[in-house]
Every structure is written in structure tokens, then in C-alpha cells.
Amino acid sequence: MGPYIIRRVLQALFILFIITGVCWTLTRLSSDPLAQYGGRQGVSAADRQALVHRLGLDQPLPVQYVTWLGLVLHGDLGDSFFSHQPVALLLSQRLPMTIVLMFTAEFFIVILALFLGIIAAVKQYSLIDNVITSFSFVGYSMPIFFIALGLMQIFAVQFKAWHLPYFPTGADIWKFTDPTALAWHLVLPVSCLVIIQVAGYSRFLRSSILEVLGLDYIRTARAKGLVERVVLYRHALRNAALPFITILGLDIPFLLGGALVTETIFAWPGMGRLFWEYAQRGDYPVVNGVLLVTSTAVVFFTIVVDVAYTMIDPRIRLG
Amino acid sequence: MSEATADQFSGAPASLPVPQTAYRPLTPSELVWRRFRKHRLAVAGTVGILLLLAFILVGSVVVPEGNANHGNLRERLLLPSAQHWFGTDSTGRDVFSRIIYGGQVSLFIGVSAVLLEVSLGTIVGGLAAYYGGWLDALLMRFTEAMLAIPSLFLLIVLAKFIGNNIPTINLFGRTFSGSVGVVIVVIGGTSWMYLARIVRANVLSIKEMDFVSASRALGSGNGRIFFTHLVPNTLGVIIVSTTLGLANAILTEAYVSFLGLGVQPPTATWGNMMDDAQTFILQGIWWMWVFPSLFIVFTILCINLMGDGLRDAFDPRHRI
Numbered sequence: 096m097g098p099y100i101i102r103r104v105l106q107a108l109f110i111l112f113i114i115t116g117v118c119w120t121l122t123r124l125s126s127d128p129l130a131q132y133g134g135r136q137g138v139s140a141a142d143r144q145a146l147v148h149r150l151g152l153d154q155p156l157p158v159q160y161v162t163w164l165g166l167v168l169h170g171d172l173g174d175s176f177f178s179h180q181p182v183a184l185l186l187s188q189r190l191p192m193t194i195v196l197m198f199t200a201e202f203f204i205v206i207l208a209l210f211l212g213i214i215a216a217v218k219q220y221s222l223i224d225n226v227i228t229s230f231s232f233v234g235y236s237m238p239i240f241f242i243a244l245g246l247m248q249i250f251a252v253q254f255k256a257w258h259l260p261y262f263p264t265g266a267d268i269w270k271f272t273d274p275t276a277l278a279w280h281l282v283l284p285v286s287c288l289v290i291i292q293v294a295g296y297s298r299f300l301r302s303s304i305l306e307v308l309g310l311d312y313i314r315t316a317r318a319k320g321l322v323e324r325v326v327l328y329r330h331a332l333r334n335a336a337l338p339f340i341t342i343l344g345l346d347i348p349f350l351l352g353g354a355l356v357t358e359t360i361f362a363w364p365g366m367g368r369l370f371w372e373y374a375q376r377g378d379y380p381v382v383n384g385v386l387l388v389t390s391t392a393v394v395f396f397t398i399v400v401d402v403a404y405t406m407i408d409p410r411i412r413l414g
Numbered sequence: 415m416s417e418a419t420a421d422q423f424s425g426a427p428a429s430l431p432v433p434q435t436a437y438r439p440l441t442p443s444e445l446v447w448r449r450f451r452k453h454r455l456a457v458a459g460t461v462g463i464l465l466l467l468a469f470i471l472v473g474s475v476v477v478p479e480g481n482a483n484h485g486n487l488r489e490r491l492l493l494p495s496a497q498h499w500f501g502t503d504s505t506g507r508d509v510f511s512r513i514i515y516g517g518q519v520s521l522f523i524g525v526s527a528v529l530l531e532v533s534l535g536t537i538v539g540g541l542a543a544y545y546g547g548w549l550d551a552l553l554m555r556f557t558e559a560m561l562a563i564p565s566l567f568l569l570i571v572l573a574k575f576i577g578n579n580i581p582t583i584n585l586f587g588r589t590f591s592g593s594v595g596v597v598i599v600v601i602g603g604t605s606w607m608y609l610a611r612i613v614r615a616n617v618l619s620i621k622e623m624d625f626v627s628a629s630r631a632l633g634s635g636n637g638r639i640f641f642t643h644l645v646p647n648t649l650g651v652i653i654v655s656t657t658l659g660l661a662n663a664i665l666t667e668a669y670v671s672f673l674g675l676g677v678q679p680p681t682a683t684w685g686n687m688m689d690d691a692q693t694f695i696l697q698g699i700w701w702m703w704v705f706p707s708l709f710i711v712f713t714i715l716c717i718n719l720m721g722d723g724l725r726d727a728f729d730p731r732h733r734i
Contacts, residue, residue, distance in 0.1 A: 106555065113559035118571060125575040175462050236661070236714035238668045240688060241707040244695055252698050263571060352564040356669065360692070371673070393562040 100402065107394045114390045115167075119160055119383055126377025167387065171374070173380035175373065182384040185369060190388075193365035196358070199281055199348035200288040205343065207293045212300025217327065219305060227297065234294025243287045243360045250283060284361040288354055299342065304335040337408055344400035348392035352385070446650070449727035456723020458497035460718035466709075470521070473514035494701050501701035503690055507682075509705055516682035517709060523597055523683065524664040530602025531663070532656050535609025542610070543617035554614070557607045565604060566669065573600045573675040593678045601666050609655050616648045657721035661714045669708050684710050 147153050151162055166173060172182035215227040254261035262283050307313065308331055316326045355367035362368070366385055373381035404410045440448065450456055494501040499508035542553040560568065576596045620626060626643050634642075664684075670676040671685025672692070679686065684706040691703035 110555055110559045110562060113556055114562060117559070118563070121571050121575040125571075233711065233715060236665075236718050237711050238665055238672070238688075238707070240669075240672050240692075241459070241703075241711065244688075244692065244703050244707070247695055248700055252510060252695070256698070349564050355564075355566045355570075357670070359673075370567060371570070373497065374574060377574065382571070386563060386571075389564055389567070390559075390562040397562075 096401075100398070103398045103401070107398060110394055111387075111391060115164060115383070115387060116160070118386045119163060119379070120156070122226070122374075122377070122379035122382050123156065123159070123167075126379050153375075161220070162278065163383075170270065172384040172387070175378050175381050177373065177376050177378045177381075182380050185381060186366070186384055186388060189364060189366045189369045192363065193351060194279065195277070195357075196284060196363055196365055197288075200285045200292070201343075201350065203285065203289045204292045204296065207227035207289065208296035208300055208339075211293065211297040212304060213327070213332070215297065215301040216304035216308065230300070231294040231298045234290055239287060239291050239292065239354070239356050240360060242290050243283075244358060246283050246287055280361075280363075284357050284363055287357050287361075296339070296342075300335065300339055303338050304331060307331045307335040314388075337404075340407070341400055341404060344396060344403070348389070348396040351392050396397075416423045438461065441669075442646075446727045450723050453723035453726060455719045456727075458721025459716040459723065462712065463720065466517070466713060466716070470514055473511075473532055477508075477511045477514055479511075479515060481501060500705045503687070503702050504694060506697075509687070509701060512682040512687055513684070513705055513709055516684050516687055516706065517713075519594060519677060519681060519683045520664055520667055520685065520710075521713075523601070523667045523677070524660050525661040525665070526598045527601035527605070528656055528660045528729060531609060531653060531659055534602065534606035535655075536613050536652065538606065539610035539613030540617060543614040543621070550614075553610075557610050560604070561607045565666075568604045569666070569670060570673070570675060572603055573597075573670065576600060593676065594681065597667060597670055597676050600670065601663050605659065605662065605666070609652070609659065611652055612655060613648060616651050617644055620644055620647050654721060654725045654728055657717060657724055661717040661721065664710065664717070665714055676720045 116191070151159055154162070160222070170183075172186070174181055175185060178185070204387070211227050215224045218224050240257055250262045252261075263280050313326060313331055316330045317323075321330075352366055352370070354365075355371055358365045358368040366389070368380060370385040375387075420645050438543065488506065494509075500513065502508055503512070538557065542550040573596065575598060620643065626639060629639055629643060667676060667683060668685035668688065671683050672688050674686075674689055676685055676689075677683045681692075687706040688703050691706075694702055
């Protein structure tokens with residue numbers, strides 16, 4: 096186990112090195128930091144020279160990259176060109192908002208996906224299975240903004256027109272002191288994420304439960320007279336849920352990156368929207384900060400999931 | 415061709431009538447076709463796609479392009495009516511016409527991006543599996559690195575890098591924004607990773623199979639093994655990934671255009687029609703986003719159904 100983990104961590108560091116290299120180069124070359132730096136006031140030629148020198152932009156690109164990487168390794172992600180705030184501060188403001196949004200969504204996603212997946216598998220080819228399967232197929236084929244705009248149209252525009260209590264579509268609230276307001280603002284974006292994700296997950300769970308239900312040990316369990324409920328939840332679900340847990344584990348770190356489109360549509364001040372706002376301005380310290388946080392999470396969660404998997408499933412041996 | 419070889423092997427004289435009807439074993443491609451045909455949803459998906467293609471092609475003959483790309487400002491934001499079936503948008507352009515012409519661009523982008531994706535994925539996966547060693551390690555680490563970045567983030571970074579300042583292109587007597595090319599490169603360049611891994615895994619496992627060893631023992635060279643064994647056996651996987659990838663590419667085009675990074679106006683795509691519509695949603699202008707969305711969902715749904723059917727059809731363990 097020890098050497099395996101060490102090898103994986105070394106690989107992960109190499110992968111992160113590639114990621115930062117590619118992303119930094121692409122973002123650095125596609126932006127003009129000085130154009131962002133001055134804001135609306137013009138910058139004089141002398142100031143421009145001084146700025147270029149101070150930011151180290153007159154150095155060759157590889158030197159700039161190594162300088163940036165060195166600072167990052169010391170925990171300094173740099174300052175935003177646009178707002179002049181430290182990137183770490185911006186990230187720490189946005190991360191909690193993303194965590195609240197994504198983990199609320201994930202909670203409902205897991206419960207609903209398990210519920211629908213189990214029903215569809217147990218009642219295979221029945222009316223309810225067909226309904227669930229068709230819905231998941233349609234949901235799976237939908238762009239998330241369709242659902243977002245649809246929810247907005249119904250629950251914000253129409254409800255307002257009908258003088259019903261309508262849901263807010265924007266949330267430019269930085270510190271939610273009032274939990275009710277927070278919950279109220281969460282409803283639409285969370286539903287949006289839940290609809291999209293449940294579609295994929297419930298399809299996946301259904302097929303993995305069906306696969307397990309066809310195995311010999313399930314027949315044995317039934318043959319020895321166990322109640323169907325015990326067969327289903329204690330024997331079948333445990334094994335069927337394994338691949339599902341893996342997928343969840345691999346998806347969770349991506350949640351830290353936030354749901355860019357959902358956050359943008361509902362003006363949710365999370366990481367996805369932070370990335371989008373600053374990417375549009377070519378503010379590459381912030382962009383690289385978000386990319387670094389997310390991809391580090393992804394790479395290390397992958398290792399955690401792989402190792403955890405061998406502990407849950409004794410059939411798997413580490414290679 | 416298969417019958418000719420069968421004759422050669424059985425050595426039957428040409429004068430004897432060979433019964434054509436029964437007992438001839440089906441070729442793998444016939445088996446695939448038979449399994450696909452029995453998959454009712456997959457056939458429905460295929461019919462749906464054909465109908466959509468017909469609509470888009472016949473539509474562009476009936477409806478002049480001017481309706482789609484040049485608006486009449488006096489007819490802004492009109493409700494769907496007999497004259498404008500799907501209403502008009504914020505600059506008075508007919509939504510119905512834009513769906514026809516936008517659909518052509520969206521599908522063109524989807525198909526081109528998938529071709530790029532498949533080429534990149536097959537080359538990277540094939541090279542890694544075929545040569546192994548440090549090249550394999552390097553290519554796979556690079557693939558994993560690209561997979562670790564959320565796809566939309568990677569897409570935005572690449573789109574920003576390639577930029578939007580590209581001249582317009584004249585093709586078939588119509589003017590396209592050069593951003594069409596950018597979008598194709600961006601989508602293809604950020605989606606090849608899964609395919610590369612699938613192709614690599616597939617080639618690796620086939621390389622070790624007994625029939626390949628047998629062929630090698632019979633004296634086949636690398637080239638013959640590659641083209642008669644590795645390629646046909648990987649083709650099924652590639653075709654299935656291509657189909658599902660097409661759905662994904664069209665969806666991604668919609669996302670990219672929705673974010674305003676995609677194809678620039680006045681060229682319509684289903685995605686950038688949605689981007690326009692977003693501004694007007696709170697005023698209740700529903701027809702601007704409902705119609706393009708429905709077309710996107712319908713297209714993706716049909717392609718996914720087709721892809722699922724193909725996946726089952728190419729799986730030899732799946733018997734019908």
C-alpha cells in the first residue's frame with residue numbers, strides 16, 4: 096500500500112505540473128495584463144514601463160512561469176489585475192458559497208438518484224420504470240440552461256404574474272446572515288443541478304442494480320428464504336452501490352469548481368462565476384488560482400477514491 | 415466478397431447451385447445491423463435525426479437566408495403568429511428561420527468537432543497503446559491532466575486563447591463568422607481525452623488476444639495485424655463514442671455560444687439564440703429560448719438513443 100500511494104502522489108504532482116504549465120501558458124498568452132491594470136484611467140508610457148517591470152512582464156515567458164510557480168509553492172497565488180485583491184482572498188470568499196450550493200444539491204441528488212434507481216430496477220419494465228427511464232433519458236439530453244431558464248420562467252416570471260410567492264433568480268448577497276433568505280435563494284439553482292444530475296445517476300444505478308440482481312449469490316439469498324427487502328438492501332444494494340460511490344467520489348472535487356452556467360444564470364457568487372467573470376477580463380492570476388484549486392482537488396480525490404475502493408471491495412488488489 | 419471466399423474454401427464447382435437462402439453465417443456487420451434494427455428506441459432516434467436533417471435542408475430551400483440573419487426592427491419581439499411561426503427575436507429576426515439556419519451551423523460544428531475529437535483521441539490512444547513505454551506514460555499523464563480540469567473551464571481557457579478576432583468566411587454563397595472554426599477547434603480539442611483512454615485500453619487488450627498471436631504465428635506483419643485485427647475490432651468502440659460524442663459536441667456548442675464565446679452574430683446557432691434570449695427572459699419573452707432549446711433537446715435525445723442502440727449492437731455479448 097505504501098509504495099503504491101507514494102507512486103500515485105508523485106504521478107499526481109507531475110500531472111499538476113502539466114496542468115499549471117498548460118493553463119498558465121494559455122491564459123498568459125491570451126491576456127494583456129496592462130489593459131486590465133489601469134482600469135478606466137489611461138496609463139502613461141512611463142507608468143506602463145514601471146508596471147511592466149514591477150510585474151516582471153519584461154522577463155522571458157519561461158522565467159515568468161517559474162516565478163509564478165515558485166510563489167504558488169510558497170502559498171502566494173498573486174493579486175488580481177482587475178480588483179487588486181489577493182487571489183487567495185477572492186477564493187476564500189467564493190469557496191463557501193460554492194460549497195453551500197453544491198453540497199445541498201449533492202445531498203438531494205444522492206437521495207433522489209438512489210430512490211429512483213432502486214424503484215426503476217426493482218420494477219423493471221413496469222409503467223413506473225418506463226416513466227423514470229424516459230425522464231432520465233430526456234433530462235440527460237438537456238442543456239442545464241434550458242432547465243434553468245424554464246424554472247425561471249415558471250417560478251419567477253409566471254409566479255410573479257400570478258401574484259404567488261415567487262422565487263428569487265439572483266443572489267448578490269455576500270454574507271447570508273439570514274438562513275431563510277439563503278434557503279430561499281438556493282431553491283432554483285439547486286433544483287436545476289438536481290434535475291440534471293439525477294437523470295444520469297439514476298440511469299447508472301438502475302443498470303448496476305439490475306446487473307447485480309442477476310448474479311448467483313442473489314439467487315442463493317432468495318433460495319434460502321430471505322425476505323426480498325433483505326435481499327435487496329443488504330445483499331444487492333451494497334454491491335450495486337460500489338461503482339456509484341466511486342463515481343460520486345470522482346465527481347465531488349469537480350463540485351468545488353462550481354457549476355459555471357448555473358452560478359452565472361442565477362448570479363450565485365461561487366467559484367464557477369468567479370472563474371467566468373475573471374476569465375472574461377483575462378485576469379490570469381485569478382483564473383489560474385481557480386484552476387489550481389479545482390484540479391488539485393480532482394487529482395488527490397482520485398487517489399483517495401482508488402485507495403478507499405480497495406478497502407471497501409476486497410476483490411480489488413492494488414497494482 | 416464473403417461469398418466468393420466461402421466458395422474458394424468449400425471448393426464447390428461453379429455449376430452446382432449454391433443455396434443462397436439459409437445457413438450462411440452472418441458477418442459481424444450484418445449481426446450489428448440486425449441487433450440495431452431490433453432496438454426500437456434506437457431506430458426511433460435514427461428516424462428522428464433523419465426528419466431533423468430533412469427539416470433543416472428542405473427548410474433552407476423554402477425559407478430565404480435573409481429572414482434568418484437580417485431583422486426588421488419594426489417587428490421586434492413579436493409573439494408566435496401565422497406570419498412568424500416561432501415569433502421574432504430582439505432585432506426582429508424570424509425565430510423559425512433562425513432555427514433552420516442555426517441548426518445547419520450547429521450540426522456542422524457538431525460533426526466537425528467530433529471528427530477532430532475522434533482523430534485526436536484515436537491518434538493519442540493508438541500511439542500510447544502501440545508504442546508503450548515512456549511515450550505511453552507521457553501521453554496518458556497529459557490525458558489525465560486535461561481530464562482533471564473541469565471541461566467548461568478548459569473550454570473557456572482555450573476559447574480565450576484562440577480568440578474571436580477571425581475574419582468571416584464565404585462558403586456556398588453564404589457568409590459565416592470565422593468563429594465557427596474556432597468553436598470546432600475548441601470543442602474537438604477539449605473532448606478527445608475519454609476516447610483516447612478507451613482506444614488505448616481497447617488496443618492494449620486486443621493486442622494480447624489469442625487470435626492476434628495466432629495471426630502473428632501465421633506470419634502476419636505489424637501492418638496486417640494493425641489493419642485486419644486492431645482497427646476493425648476497435649471500430650465499434652470508436653463508432654459508439656463518435657455517436658455519443660456528437661450529442662456532446664452539439665450540447666457543448668450550445669454551452670459555449672450561450673456563454674457568448676461561441677459563434678458570433680449574425681450567424682445563428684441554436685446556442686447563441688439562447689444567449690440572446692437570456693437577456694429577455696425576465697420580460698417573459700419565452701419563445702426566444704423555448705424553440706431553440708426544444709430543438710437542441712430533440713437532437714441530443716435522438717442521437718443518444720441511436721448511440722445506446724449502437725453500443726448494444728456492437729456488443730457481441732448482447733444477444734437478441
